[in-house]
Amino acid sequence: MAANLFYAQSGGVTAVINTTACGVIQAAREHGDVIGKVFAGRNGILGALHEDLIDTSLESDAAIAALRHTPGGAFGSCRYKLKGLEESRAQYERLIEVFRAHDIRWFLYNGGNDSMDTAWKVSQIAEKLHYPLTCVGIPKTVDNDLVETDNCPGFGSVAKYVAVSMMEAGLDVASMARTSTKIFVMEVMGRHAGWITAAAGLAARTPAEAPHILLFPEIPFDEAAFLARVDACVREHDFCAIAVSEGLRGSDGRLLAESGTRDAFGHAQLGGVGQQIAELIKTKLGHKYHWALPDYLQRSGRHIASGTDAQQAYALGRRAVELAIEGRNAVMPAIVRLSDTPYAWKIDVAQLQDVANREKMMPRHFISDDGFGITDACRKYLQPLIEGEDYPPYVNGLPAYVSLKNESVPRTLPPFAG
Incomplete structure (x- = not known):
């Protein structure tokens, strides 16, 4: 009799995480002789801990197909980090208990660094408890900071969004610079790695075009050098457009925008560095700004x-199912770049233990010598990732996104007290 597969989404969602979910579910349905049902975790791994499972077999083929162009997390995501095996053994044992109760033999976890760590740990505890479970991580993060893969699903779309936004805002500010705003600052995501900030740099095809300055987490903020560059830019171009990472740090290594609170993963809550930078320019140079x-x-x-x-997001979802069926435990499908021009790629396999809790920063040769821009090597890497359009269908002028029924699987176990 065919066993069941559990899929869950974790961490901050992306424009294409549901595209991956579509790939997973469609591939699983094509292997009905091996896979019975796909159960999705309601709100990520919490769905497994609390036996709050969604029966995706109750969704029509059309609804699942529509996931391919629908943003957000269709089943709910979460920021919840499982601790070490010895420190929180009861949680891992609970996961196996739920999987056993619902005859789940495959666990596919779609997320970033912490999620790959969770999938790796679940594979370990399943082995210790002698439960036949195959664990596969599926990469997802807008931060593009997973190792062992050329790039991460979610990043290419964010990169396209910020590059287009910077290009359009730059044209707006340039139109009014002589008599109005001279400074535009856009704060983008990126706690430790400046990949999204770098992507904004794709909008500047000439030195006169926005953005003129990029501020990366990898480069300590030098106030004097920065203000001198802003001043020179305004004198030369009448305005200055800046993209700054939320994770910008000072020379002392401290985050400029740390609020003092932390999220469920223990990461510092950030926000407001864009306004800080804009107000610094106003205070020191007197220029009117928008951020x-x-x-x-x-x-x-x-x-x-x-x-x-x-x-890529869709292909990785399908490949994850294939790896699970093949019994490839504790692995992650990974993108390998074959060439830049023409752009070509394939899917390889990485080991979860090599991916978990590691971060891929911007290499120094991707950042200009002065620390305020990107190099040609960086452009060559980024450009293919934003190319091509994949518009959703529109109805009455708005995208036609799907909302699933998300009907629950009946519970059979006592509530989880952990």
Whole structure:
């Protein structure tokens, strides 16, 4: 008799995480002789801990197909980090208890660094408890900071969004610079790695075009050098457009925008560095400014998703199912770049233990010598990731996104007290 597969989404969602979910569910349905049902975790791994499972077999083929162009997390995501096996053994044992109760033999976890760590730990505890479970991580993060893969699903679409936004805002500010705003600052996501900030740099095809300055987490903020560059830019171009990472740090290594609170993963809560930078310019140089915080807009903009990103997200979801059926335990499908021009890629396999809790920063040769821009090597890497369009269908002028029924699987176990 065919066993069941459990799929869950974790961490901040993206424009294409549901595209991956579509790939997973469609591939699983094509292997009905091996896989019985796909159960999705309601709100990520919490759905497994609390036996709150969604029966995706009750969704029509059309609804699942529509996931391919729908943003957000269709089953709910979460920021919840399982601790070490010995420190929190009861949680891992509970996961196996739920999987056993619902005859789940495959666990596919779609997320970033912490999620790959969770999938790895679950594979370990299943082995210790002698439960036949195959664990596969599926990469997802707008931060593009997973190792062992050339790039991460979700990033290409965010990169396209911020590059387009910077290009359009730059044209706006340039139109008014002589008599009005001279400074535009856009704060983008990126706690430790400056990949999204770098992507904004794609909008500047000439030195006169926005953005003129990029501020990366990898480069300590030098106030004097920065202000001198802003002043020179305004004198030469009448305005200055800046993209800054939320994770910008000072020379002492401290985050400029740390609020003092932390999220469920223990990460510092950030926000407001864009305004800080803009007000610094106003105070020191006297220029009128506007600043923008795309926030969730940059990661949910499915209407302007990268075609490359959507294609890769879907392919990785399908490949994850194939790896699970093949019994490839504790692995992650990973993108390998074969060439830049023409852009070509394939899917390889990485070991979860090599991916978990590691971060891929911007290499120094991707950042200009002065620390305020990107190099040609960086452009060559980024460009293919934003190319191609994958528009959703529109009805009455708005995207036609799907809302699933998300009907629950009957519970059979006592409530989880952990």
